[in-house]
Amino acid sequence: MRKLWLVFALCSLAFLGGAGELTVAVSTEPPTLDLTSDPAAAIDLILHHNLYECLVQVGENGEFHPQIAESWEVSGDGLVWTFHLREGVVFHDGTPCDAVAVRESFLRAMAPESLNPHPEYFADIAEVEAVDARTVRFLLMRPVPYFLAVLAQADSAIVPVKPRTGRPLGECPVGTGPFRFEEWRPGDRIVLERNPHYYLPGVPSLDRVTFRFIPDDAARVLALRAGDVDVAVDVPPQLAVELQKDPDFTVISGPMNLVQILAINNSRPPFDRLMVRQAIAHAIDRKKIIELVSLGFGTPIGSHLTPGMPYYVDLTELYPYNPERARELLAEAGYPNGFETTMTLPSNYEFHVRTGELIAAMLAAVGIEASIQLVDWGTWLERVYAQADYDLTVIGHVGRLDPALMLTGYGAERPDYYFRRGWRNEELERLLEEGKTCMDPERRREIYARAQRIIAEEVVNYFIQDPHRIIAARAGVEGLAVYPLYVLDLAHVSSG
Numbered sequence: 432m433r434k435l436w437l438v439f440a441l442c443s444l445a446f447l448g449g450a451g452e453l454t455v456a457v458s459t460e461p462p463t464l465d466l467t468s469d470p471a472a473a474i475d476l477i478l479h480h481n482l483y484e485c486l487v488q489v490g491e492n493g494e495f496h497p498q499i500a501e502s503w504e505v506s507g508d509g510l511v512w513t514f515h516l517r518e519g520v521v522f523h524d525g526t527p528c529d530a531v532a533v534r535e536s537f538l539r540a541m542a543p544e545s546l547n548p549h550p551e552y553f554a555d556i557a558e559v560e561a562v563d564a565r566t567v568r569f570l571l572m573r574p575v576p577y578f579l580a581v582l583a584q585a586d587s588a589i590v591p592v593k594p595r596t597g598r599p600l601g602e603c604p605v606g607t608g609p610f611r612f613e614e615w616r617p618g619d620r621i622v623l624e625r626n627p628h629y630y631l632p633g634v635p636s637l638d639r640v641t642f643r644f645i646p647d648d649a650a651r652v653l654a655l656r657a658g659d660v661d662v663a664v665d666v667p668p669q670l671a672v673e674l675q676k677d678p679d680f681t682v683i684s685g686p687m688n689l690v691q692i693l694a695i696n697n698s699r700p701p702f703d704r705l706m707v708r709q710a711i712a713h714a715i716d717r718k719k720i721i722e723l724v725s726l727g728f729g730t731p732i733g734s735h736l737t738p739g740m741p742y743y744v745d746l747t748e749l750y751p752y753n754p755e756r757a758r759e760l761l762a763e764a765g766y767p768n769g770f771e772t773t774m775t776l777p778s779n780y781e782f783h784v785r786t787g788e789l790i791a792a793m794l795a796a797v798g799i800e801a802s803i804q805l806v807d808w809g810t811w812l813e814r815v816y817a818q819a820d821y822d823l824t825v826i827g828h829v830g831r832l833d834p835a836l837m838l839t840g841y842g843a844e845r846p847d848y849y850f851r852r853g854w855r856n857e858e859l860e861r862l863l864e865e866g867k868t869c870m871d872p873e874r875r876r877e878i879y880a881r882a883q884r885i886i887a888e889e890v891v892n893y894f895i896q897d898p899h900r901i902i903a904a905r906a907g908v909e910g911l912a913v914y915p916l917y918v919l920d921l922a923h924v925s926s927g
Contacts, residue, residue, distance in 0.1 A: 463601035470548035483588040483606035509574030524595040530561035577833035668726035685913030687900035688830030698853025708890035710760035712750035734883035742879035769798020
């Protein structure tokens with residue numbers, strides 16, 4: 432373990448109005464502290480909402496509300512979005528977060544040399560204008576009805592282009608959030624302290640937050656039980672069930688906005704036959720998977736959207752669990768005795784492996800013998816994801832905040848996507864293109880209701896569940912919630 436300590440104190444002011452300290456156990460250490468240059472989810476979990484902020488924020492129920500911007504309006508044609516900034520917002524280094532700073536932050540993200548993980552999010556921005564000190568205007572090249580969703584993602588965090596610290600954001604992050612950076616001990620912890628100049632009075636409640644890196648699931652829970660930490664993030668279901676029985680702890684859980692699927696290679700026989708895919712759908716009991724693998728910590732889904740996303744349609748009963756019907760469909764498709772296949776699973780994701788093993792047993796009950804092939808994550812990415820060299824696999828797709836961002840794998844722009852090869856639907860392609868620019872919410876509801884039904888009826892993939900994120904805390908910790916983004920928002924958390 433490196434002994435290097437990265438220590439940064441922005442000022443020596445005493446804490447004002449805080450109420451205690453909190454220690455949080457997380458599984459993964461961030462590779463850098465700049466979430467605008469690296470896609471690692473571990474950065475978002477610790478720093479998004481806590482240290483870095485956006486113009487708008489997504490709430491725990493998926494709604495958008497003001498953050499750095501206090502209000503906004505959009506032109507009737509959807510091409511001009513105007514945001515009015517809060518008064519008195521400053522970066523942790525003391526520089527004002529005004530319209531010029533916001534404009535420079537977006538120009539940094541949009542620059543050709545930008546390291547932003549998702550430059551495509553900003554591709555439709557033609558110009559960013561600082562109208563006055565507190566007004567920012569975005570001019571778009573085409574209507575983007577999901578623009579708020581783009582602005583709420585970590586990729587759109589507002590950062591100073593030239594922080595006064597003189598150090599890169601990856602080592603010394605600077606934002607506008609309720610907490611500011613204090614220190615990073617690589618291999619051990621990250622410490623945040625209360626921002627005494629935060630624009631919301633009385634926020635945050637805590638003086639200091641320490642994030643400790645404890646990769647092992649059982650070790651995180653042991654640290655919680657021992658009192659070494661106050662909160663444990665990403666607790667496995669089997670350990671959460673035990674904690675629920677103990678009055679000294681509280682378990683908070685909710686859908687994590689992750690689409691777990693049985694991905695099907697539609698370009699390979701016999702999966703290029705709809706009846707075979709329908710047979711697979713009838714052979715799988717998703718409720719049993721949630722019961723046995725997730726121990727109830729999961730929400731069944733029937734499409735490539737989650738219930739927390741706008742325009743979600745519940746299609747879980749489209750192909751109900753019915754092994755007899757599955758065998759009938761296999762016979763009609765020319766496989767009365769079933770067939771043999773291979774299920775390639777990423778060995779580093781125990782959750783997906785256990786799900787795949789249970790699905791394989793369900794398929795065997797109707798005559799489909801799926802042998803399990805475990806591969807490391809690098810091999811899975813290269814063979815399955817990049818080359819589509821697989822029959823079946825189980826994986827999770829991180830949920831976005833709008834269907835236009837979530838369903839791209841089914842559209843015309845991704846003909847070689849790993850589960851898209853060998854399958855296309857022209858009606859669906861037209862709908863997805865229309866949905867990207869349609870500003871009418873009711874029409875978008877119609878578009879995505881129909882799009883989800885096409886995908887589900889065609890069984891492009893089999894949709895299993897939105898697994899729950901599980902957080903455990905000692906009794907007395909209040910205000911924790913699960914968001915549709917991978918964040919741990921501590922702005923309103925208190926430690927009793």
